[in-house]
Amino acid sequence: MSNKALDAAERLCRSRGLALTPVRKRVLELLLEANAPVKAYDLLAALRPGANAQPPTIYRALDFLTRAGLVHRVEALNAYTACLHAGGRGAAELYVCETCGLVEERHRKGVLPEGPGGFQVSRSVIEHYGRCAACASPAAKA
Amino acid sequence: MSNKALDAAERLCRSRGLALTPVRKRVLELLLEANAPVKAYDLLAALRPGANAQPPTIYRALDFLTRAGLVHRVEALNAYTACLHAGGRGAAELYVCETCGLVEERHRKGVLPEGPGGFQVSRSVIEHYGRCAACASPAAKA
DNA sequence: TCCGTTATGTTATACTGTTGCGTGGAGTGT
DNA sequence: ACACTCCACGCAACAGTATAACATAACGGA
Structure with missing residues (x-):
């Protein structure tokens, strides 16, 4: 696979x-x-x-x-x-489950954000930490 | 100051x-x-x-x-x-100029984003790298 | 063949962060 | 005043992360 x-x-x-x-x-x-x-x-x-x-x-x-x-x-x-979306365009956004370690990945379709006051973004780091649906479900309660 | x-x-x-x-x-x-x-x-x-x-x-x-x-x-x-907005609520978002080192800071007013498929976000790291307006201006061309 | 480029091997070292334990001072209750 | 606890800090050692610098090998083109 x-x-x-x-x-x-x-x-x-x-x-x-x-x-x-x-x-x-x-x-x-x-x-x-x-x-x-x-x-x-x-x-x-x-x-x-x-x-x-x-x-x-x-x-x-x-x-x-x-x-x-x-x-x-x-x-x-x-x-x-x-990276499972190899070659994906746009900034990658990662969702990292702190319980099981699983990483989900999103690619922002939109162009890179214009920053405040004319800031030109060339690279973005976007990482979210928390619990994935499986680990957050009642069945998996800690 | x-x-x-x-x-x-x-x-x-x-x-x-x-x-x-x-x-x-x-x-x-x-x-x-x-x-x-x-x-x-x-x-x-x-x-x-x-x-x-x-x-x-x-x-x-x-x-x-x-x-x-x-x-x-x-x-x-x-x-x-x-952090210049001490006590600011919501996820902090940083814009780091790779030329002069200056950091601009935004606080997302909105709640933390719901991730894909019910992912519950508890902490986010959002950092943008590039050039600030001053460093990107024609006058400051490299 | 000779050379330039790219990939890898090898050694050492620099940089980043943590553990564990001891000490001392501020506050609290007696 | 005294004992007690909590917390911040000093201190030594170490664990984990990353790079520098130099040598070698493999390939393709002039």
């Missing part, structure tokens, strides 16, 4: 002349499997068996993937999550 | 039974003077002459100030900035 997203990523990279190398692909795969934000050093540990990766390896892969729009960095968590 | 904001903070704390101790007050003062996001360790260094502060000192002060709503953490920069 995550193969679908992975294949889509591969096609997207090919169409743009970007190299989805084994390391990068593996990192994306791990993020897709996790279905939740993952920390850089956890990815690093997951990469270890079979390779002897060091921090720069993982940060370079994450840098590539975020540039390609395949991964989002979750600023308030120092973590990373796969 | 920043005395005004400082005095306001002092009143706000008193009215809520919070202790604006010398260390906390000094940190807030430094942030007000900076008029831009400041990193924790820079605050620490600024605190040093006269006191021998260690990291926990600064992080505790920042924690207190953010809880009191007097300071915002700028997630994407690992930095902190004084």
Whole structure:
């Protein structure tokens, strides 16, 4: 099932002349499997068996993937999550469930907001924290 | 001039039974003077002459100030900035100029947004990066 | 072949944030 | 005055996050 997203990523990279190398692909795969934000050093540990990766390896892969729009960095968590709407235009808006870790993603169709008094926005970080519907439902009450 | 904001903070704390101790007050003062996001360790260094502060000192002060709503953490920069609308209700929205460092602040009057599919938002991080009007104007062209 | 570019490996280090414990002062009740 | 508690702060050590700097390998074009 995550193969679908992975294949889509591969096609997207090919169409743009970007190299989805084994390391990068593996990192994306791990993020897709996790279905939740993952920390850089956890990815690093997951990469270890079979390779002897060091921090720069993982940060370079994450840098590539975020540039390609395949991964989002979750600023308030120092973590990373796969983007399911790869190539989606507009600012990404993340809803992070603090109970189960699930991340939902919205892309604002509208252009980037004009800020107050002529402020020109080039990049936006929008992250919401709370509880997803499943975790907030009566059945899942804490 | 920043005395005004400082005095306001002092009143706000008193009215809520919070202790604006010398260390906390000094940190807030430094942030007000900076008029831009400041990193924790820079605050620490600024605190040093006269006191021998260690990291926990600064992080505790920042924690207190953010809880009191007097300071915002700028997630994407690992930095902190004084809140000029102390006590403002609703989610704070920050516009950070990447050229001059200036931070403009908006408070969304509306309640926190309902997320998709019943997601209950308890906290939002909204940060916009770009160029402020002054830095974007023709006169300030790079 | 030679060279430029890009991706990765490797080592070390810088930066950011936390834990845990001890001390001392302000307030409170006796 | 005394004991008690709470809270802020000092202090030492450490954990977690990220980057710098340099070396090597693989590929494609002049």
